[in-house]
Amino acid sequence: MSAKTETPQRAELVAFGMWLFLASEAMFFTAFFAMTIIMRVAHPELLAPRPLGLGLALVNTAVMALSVWTMVGAVKKARLGESAVAARNLSWTAVLGLLFLGVKAAEYAGEIHGGKLPSTNLFFGCYYTLTGFEGLHVLIGVGVLAVLAWRAKRGDFHPNFHSPVDVMGLYWGLLALVWVFILAIFYIF
Amino acid sequence: MSETTLSPSSQGFFRRFFWPSDHKVVAYQYFVTVALFMALGGFLAMLIRWQLAYPGAPVPLFGALMQNHFFFDGAGRISPQGYLQLTTMHGTIMIFLVMIPLLTGGFGNYLIPLQVGARDMAFPFLNALAYWIYLAGGLVLFASFFLAQGASEAGWTAYAPLSEVSTATPGSGSGQVFWLIGIFLAGFSSSLSGMNFLATIAKMRAPGMTWGRLPMTTWSQLVTAFFQVLATPVLAAAVSLMFMDKVFGTSFFLPTGLHDSDDQLIGGGGGGHPLLWQHLFWFYSHPAVYILVLPAMGIASDLISTFARKPLFGYKAMVAAMTAIMGLGFVVWGHHMFVSGMSPAMATGFAMTTLLIAVPSGVKVFNWLGTLWRANIHLTLPMLYALAFVSMFIVGGLSGIFMAATPVDVYIHDTYYVIAHFHYVVFGGSLFASFGAIHYWFPKMTGRMMNNKLGLAHWAISLLAFNGTFFPMHLLGEGGEMRRLATSTEYQYLQPLQHWNVFITHSAFLLGAAQFIFLINLIYSLQKGEKAPANPWGANGLEWTIPSPAPAHNFEKIPRVYRGPYEYSGPEAAKLGRDWIAQDEEPPR
Amino acid sequence: MRDKRRWILAALALGFAPGAAWAALDFGTLAPDLNSAYGGQVDSLYGLLFKLVLLLFIGTQGALALFVLLFRHKKGRAALYSHGHPAAEWIWTLIPVVLLTGLYFQQKKLWDLMRGPAPGAAPLTVQVFAEQFAWHFRYAGPDGVFGTADDFMTVNQMHVRAGENVEIHESAKDVIHSFFIPQARLKQDAVPGMLSSAWFEMDKVACWDLKRQTLVYFTPEELNPKKVALEGFALNAQKKDATGEKSYRYLPFGKASKVDMLYEGKIVRLPPGDADYVQCPVEIACSQLCGIGHYRMIGYLYVDTPETYSRWWKQMVKDKRRDDESKWTGIWDKDYPQFNQP
């Protein structure tokens, strides 16, 4: 198998591109958070009894934290060229991503069962929109992680070629950050 | 730098044309698609004009042809609903599917790597992807014409609740959902292109191509790309929220106590606010209008300096002005909302920023004039278009000042004055600059020159007919004629202005017809045009140092750059006995 | 080829000349101004802008044309090798800054007046409720309080007294509409779920000149010696041609031998044939896209003299006019009681 290599410049370029993508994603989510803040200011009554239970959210926070840890591991190992370990780390990240989605789905199911739909009120409108788009991003991330894991297993990544894993790490970091904000704005404050 | 070079022959036909890795081929894809949408958008405009001049009269030919489909009522007439679909889709197509993709996807893709001295874009894969996403968005919008209830008819601004409540108007059913999906895709594509452009310009400049040596076209694409990366996602978020409202029953933009036409309360949680949509929409769409004009400004700068045979006047000021326009461009969106019910104090702030944005725009205009001062002007076709751009942009920009003054805008808001203003900047401005660009870079793209006689005819007739079409719209606006009226003849006070509508329509038909001259010129010159040398204009940019048409992967050897792109008529050039010296020529001794 | 250049230049000028000519024509085509409170100021701000812009227009376009003529390519001409002129650039940056800052304060003063509280005596408040595709108006009635039984309501018909401040409180039932009276220099969106307000004052009565068959405007004083019919005439529109151009005429209708007429500050009954003028309304336009009927969402505003206004008011109170009452009691009062607070 012909090992693909890249120059440090190319790796830097790819990372730069990813940062631009993240900036753009940040603006996308910022618009939703702004919407949420406006909702909270305009309708404090919607938060009077806290509408969401914290339990599953904390579970998901733990899952997210764990997945960030495995992702960081993947990035490190890919850089060192320990492809097999990287592959394992990537797979774990994907699994944790799926777990995150599963927990979220369970939470959704509970809420929908309790009659809490996007159309119920603006709080739930914001909640479903933000978590929904976060979920969509995680889902896409899981797909990419699976491909990367497969490529890592094939031995694609080595000290001279690892930018796909690097940028995946950046992307995953953004998702974790967005989750922290979601946690703060919907569950805690 | 060891880059893997692919020879074009190693790619099959499919790869080359459907998933091209060559930025130039991606640009061609955009050009062709844009031309088709342009023809469609223009055709819709012709129908609009027919209806406004001859309300209730059957449309010749097409009325009979389309029977009661699309915008027609079966008797060949345009129905009021059909009229709203026409304006909505005309505006949407022209902005999202024609001008933005033409200026960025088309010219940006074609020129950036050539001008910075790179073999391709930073991310060719992303580039090809961006095109297909754009096309998908365009097709979704196009498909909405065929829906049972027709395409969206809430205006290109899609103000809620009209656009959201499906019983408010037929087009706000599935037509609006298609509109949202189409806009989301077009916007996403535009963001992806922006990232690519930024990365390419920031990281892939040839050795010696310092920031101070970039051609203005590339500078303008860089500034534009910031808008595309940072403002477009907000549009994506806004249409997502509207999508949630329409499909999942949320009520971000729907207030409590909203009723439908039968006085029935509209369900959902309520609590939202219609003005939120306007804020989100204009937060993107005002910057979008600068996406439309900045690349045109860059192009005009390149053309004017080249054909004035004189260095661009105030290079640094030109860059600073574009940056200032970008910065201010993010904080003027409220000038579209002066009468919306937004607080008057906020309106005052937006008026201030809006007035100030005239300063950097003025700097650009004065520097172009400065470039022409004591120049040696060759009135080639591209130059004529560039001059028309400057002239028409001034007219459009100056009418913007009237609208920036809040008390005056109260009167002219949502009248034909606004329509006049922005057609001057987008057609008179951006489109004329684009025509200039096509005539200028056509030899590089095809290896042939465009025909001069046909070009002159197109330029002269277009300029004339353009002014005939859009200047009288100022008069209509001052007389108080509202936009988006299926006919203005219902109003008694607008009756005396109706003859202007007839005049405008005749001019518009002439303007439309003139575009066929351009089309003929394109086709003719592609096949029979004079063979073009590598550098037909005696221009300095890197793109002129390689053969025409530009080969795949552009540069055999990555060039080394010694000077800026505007060193016309200088001492170095004189040593070579010419009035130009390419950016990568070794300094003559 | 060289000779052709001349032709090109002619075409160039041709492109710009119509613009310039029209620009000159442009001025003074605003709809007539009947708003005595600030309409004149809007028009003079417009005029000021126009003069400034015309100057810039002539200056820049003139320079463009001139430079192209003066510095066009000739054998032996060499362009000046110059990269700019910092002093000049500072000048043309700073002068616009000063101009525009001045403009800002100029327009802010007027804006604060227009969108601030109406000055002087307590204005007449009229509630406006817009729907697809009609304007609903509500007056507080004799008790001056909204939401009571003596309110009266009209559809598409609004009356105000010349010389009196009027404040509109508007909202919409279904989608956004925009209340636009060109002759009052007034435009304000009516947004569902939200109350917007604006004020204006009209000082001239719109009348139809029966002899010349055109619209004219008079102050109540100017109307004194004139005979103005208040009823018995109807607006007749005739379609002229395929362009949809119509011509309007006021024609007598009915067989009444005498009709109400305003003459020397009193309402008297005179034969229809005596009338010189007919009182007529100015149109209230909807200027925000609101659906299929947007183009025909027209209301009518009557500017009255004190006499005709009180005649109308008494009639409304006597008739207990409550047109389309359910929009008010069923929607406005029920869903937005806060809109009735003073």
Ligand code: HEA
């Ligand atoms: C290419 C697109 C483009 C560009 C460049 C501009 C440029 C400007 N626009 Fe325009 N605008 C639109 C596209 C554009 N606009 C569109 C599409 C709409 C309508 C959207 C809709 O509702 O559908 C719109 C609407 C619009 C409005 C809202 C009107 C309304 O709905 O009521 C306003 C209000 O302030 C405005 C202002 C301006 C100003 C101040 C500029 C300035 O940037 C112009 C600056 C340029 C000059 C002033 C000329 C050159 C300068 C000099 C010669 C120097 C000296 C000048 C002075 C000292 C005054 N525009």
Ligand code: HEA
């Ligand atoms: C870039 C933008 C752009 C362009 C170029 C145009 C071009 C034209 N527009 Fe524009 N217009 C808008 C953007 C644009 N418009 C927008 C945003 C709105 C607001 C919509 C809304 O209110 O929501 C609007 C609204 C609008 C209205 C107001 C409708 C209303 O409010 O009721 C009118 C009315 O006359 C009008 C007329 C025209 C005309 C006659 C042209 C002509 O210049 C068109 C001439 C062009 C052609 C006829 C095409 C010919 C092409 C070929 C023959 C094929 C060859 C081409 C190639 C190979 C490239 N337009």
Ligand code: CUA
């Ligand atoms: Cu109501 Cu337009």
Ligand SMILES: [Cu+2]
């Ligand atoms: Cu704007």
